Amino acid sequence: MPTETTPASNAPGHRGGIGLRAGGPRAVIAIHHPTAPSLTIMAMPILRHLLMPSLRRAIVPAAQPVVKSAFLKPSTLFRSFSSTPTQNATLNQGCRKPRRARHAVSPALAGGHDPQRKGVCIKVGITRPKKPNSGERKTARVRLTTGKTITAYIPGEGHNIQQHSVVLVRGGRAQDCPGVRYKLVRGALDLGGVTNRTNARSKYGTKKPKKASVS
Numbered sequence: 001m002p003t004e005t006t007p008a009s010n011a012p013g014h015r016g017g018i019g020l021r022a023g024g025p026r027a028v029i030a031i032h033h034p035t036a037p038s039l040t041i042m043a044m045p046i047l048r049h050l051l052m053p054s055l056r057r058a059i060v061p062a063a064q065p066v067v068k069s070a071f072l073k074p075s076t077l078f079r080s081f082s083s084t085p086t087q088n089a090t091l092n093q094g095c096r097k098p099r100r101a102r103h104a105v106s107p108a109l110a111g112g113h114d115p116q117r118k119g120v121c122i123k124v125g126i127t128r129p130k131k132p133n134s135g136e137r138k139t140a141r142v143r144l145t146t147g148k149t150i151t152a153y154i155p156g157e158g159h160n161i162q163q164h165s166v167v168l169v170r171g172g173r174a175q176d177c178p179g180v181r182y183k184l185v186r187g188a189l190d191l192g193g194v195t196n197r198t199n200a201r202s203k204y205g206t207k208k209p210k211k212a213s214v215s
Helices: 038-051 091-096
Strands: 017-023 026-032 116-127 137-144 149-153 166-171 182-184
Touching: 116 149, 137 166, 137 182, 149 166
Parallel strands: 149 182
Antiparallel strands: 017 026, 116 137, 116 166, 137 149, 166 182
């Protein structure tokens, strides 16, 4: 049987004290002070910390990250879910406002919505096409007015551009040359047109040949 070692508070000459009741795993601590009852509340955490080390608690609680809801995006606070699929446009809606066809745009020309850009030729060279094609594709490194440097394909047979030539760049990639996504406009600025061409002359900057006058 556990014993109690608690002095009687009503004993003669007793002016208050601390009593400990040992009762197995649980212990009851009693503080007797007739004049200062607030000391009981103040001394309880200290005695619990000293006499019961197995039940110690952290004096300073661990710092937990405080996340305010004002800094969270609406998508992180809640996620809406709907089992109803999105509906396509009806026939009347499609006739009233038809959809526009998507067109591929080269990356360097997509920012300003410009069909062409002027640039300065930095280097003129050739590029080998990928398999199964073979040959030499005439290309040029061009610095655009936006500051970007791109690789452009020179269409047609022969050209007259060199370093520091001013050229006009349009969109359109070379199908067999990796990394070549632009073409130079023939017959514009310093790049001349293709000579001795009879068909598709507008694409290569070839002027219409003069007819021989019959005398």
